[in-house]
Amino acid sequence: MHPQDPSPDLSTQLIHHPYRPPEDFAAPQAGVFKASTVFFPNAAAMRNREWKHKTGYTYGLHGTPTSYLLEERLATLEGGLQTLLAPSGLAAIALVSLSLLGQGDEVLLPDNVYGPSKALAAGELKAWGITHQFYDPMDPGDLARRLTDRTRLVWLEAAGSVTLEFPDLPELLRVCRAVPNLVVALDNTWGAGLAFNAFDMAPGRGVDLSVHALTKYPSGGGDVLMGSVITRDEALHLRLKDTHMRLGLGVGMNDVEAVLRGLPSLALRYAAHDRAARELARWCLDRPEFSQVLHPALEGAPGHAHWKALCGGKTSVADAGQLPGKAAGLFSVMFDTPYGSAQVDAFCDALRLFKLGYSWGGPVSLVVPYELDGMRERWPAYLERGTLVRFSVGLEAVEDLQADLAQALNCLA
Structure with missing residues (x-):
């Protein structure tokens, strides 16, 4: 049979079908080309x-x-x-x-x-x-x-x-x-x-x-x-x-x-995470349970001046307002020493919107407790002693996230 003659077998016809769609197709999202084998013309x-x-x-x-x-x-x-x-x-x-x-x-x-x-x-x-x-x-x-x-x-x-x-x-x-x-x-x-x-x-x-x-x-x-x-x-x-x-x-x-x-949507999402994280971090500054709030955009945070010099000249636009500089949607808190790891774990377990989980950058807010003693060669002088909790702020309403933090802290009392 000549190579160009159609095979009587349907499987062969489907695998080697001659139709090729026109190439002048344009859409917001690019096509997805999946392959292990790639064909060569000769x-x-x-x-x-x-x-x-x-x-x-x-x-x-x-x-x-x-x-x-x-x-x-x-x-x-x-x-x-x-x-x-x-x-x-x-x-x-x-x-x-x-x-x-x-x-x-x-x-x-x-x-x-x-x-x-x-x-x-x-x-x-x-x-x-x-x-x-x-x-x-x-x-x-x-x-x-x-x-x-x-x-x-x-x-x-x-x-x-x-x-x-x-x-x-x-x-x-x-x-x-x-x-x-x-x-x-x-x-x-x-x-x-x-x-x-x-x-x-x-x-x-x-x-x-x-x-x-x-x-x-x-x-x-x-x-x-x-x-x-x-x-x-x-x-x-x-x-x-x-x-x-x-x-x-x-x-x-x-x-x-x-x-x-x-x-x-990366820039828009990054700005939204940033704005919410800064608002929650500032709220945490006034909570007596925390001896330290760690966020580079906060005055007094470790390395704030370095962050301001490198990132502070840019503007993060979100909603109707503006923030000085750019920062990710992460912040950490150091629980004061009277609160042991068991109590900190209980706080994390009491959270409803913040889910216990690793990673960050997604729509769901996350929380992870850490024991720094086993993670560092030396305890930095700029860190208070205590048990650290890191928050990744998602895209939920910041008022709802703040209420979630408040109710979990009230559980400690």
Whole structure:
């Protein structure tokens, strides 16, 4: 039978159906292209097509039109040039460390870094002969003292995980730039590409890599796991991309679609989370149960001046009013020492709208109690003693969330 003759078999006809829809279709949302196998027109194309520069398609793991689109939009969001997608924020962090570090190297992490980053350093990296140190993120001098000729990678995080102190990022970068061939990576999930530009924090001083848990604000629905690594340096991007390929770090196109749908409303949602979190944090300042309220936009909070210098020049617009600067929808409280962990747990259990759950950036408000003693190398002097609770403020009415906090605190009495 001639290849162009229709087969009498219905299955073959359906699989190799000749119809192709017209290409001039335009709509608000991009199409979702899912594939593992990608077809080539001929053997020459199969031999010559390359996947590193988005000039064509070779295999679904290396991208489809859908993932290429998200990568380009994320690069625009964060002020970078190239993006890699990973199955989660933690996978993006691991990609950076596994690509840039080898036996005998050392990585420095802030003591307030995202907990799984510490676990990765103490687990796999240590087992592979890669050492690590934790530096005080609020003391650039401590970072400078820990840098050695073995240091290859320094992680920054702003604001700090759980305790939300805001470091002097430009000064930390100045310290790092005094060391040749040192790569600086920032966990930029809190800033979401909106609060500040990680690549232009000061004249001549920006990070080499911005890592973002797209699970949080870009998704916005609490139903997607994804991460990104964004760079401006082509050679660094290609080094990461080789590791990305060898590790097989693919993402599902339906998840990519969900993040693409979330991006147009990102700035509006971020502003709404920000406004509600600041209002609730200010309300908590007047509650006697709390010895400290941690939010970088509050006067007197650890690192407030650094936040104001970097993020305070922008305006966050929400509803009819304006807020100075930009900040995420997170804040933490330190329960005064008379309240033990059992009482703090009872407070969390009594909340009705705030749900006990990890992550943040979705529509539902979340709460998590933490025991900091087991999370830090040293207890920072700027933190009161007590039991800490972190709130992620969702998109519920702020009056309802405030009433929920009040009724749960009344349960303690």
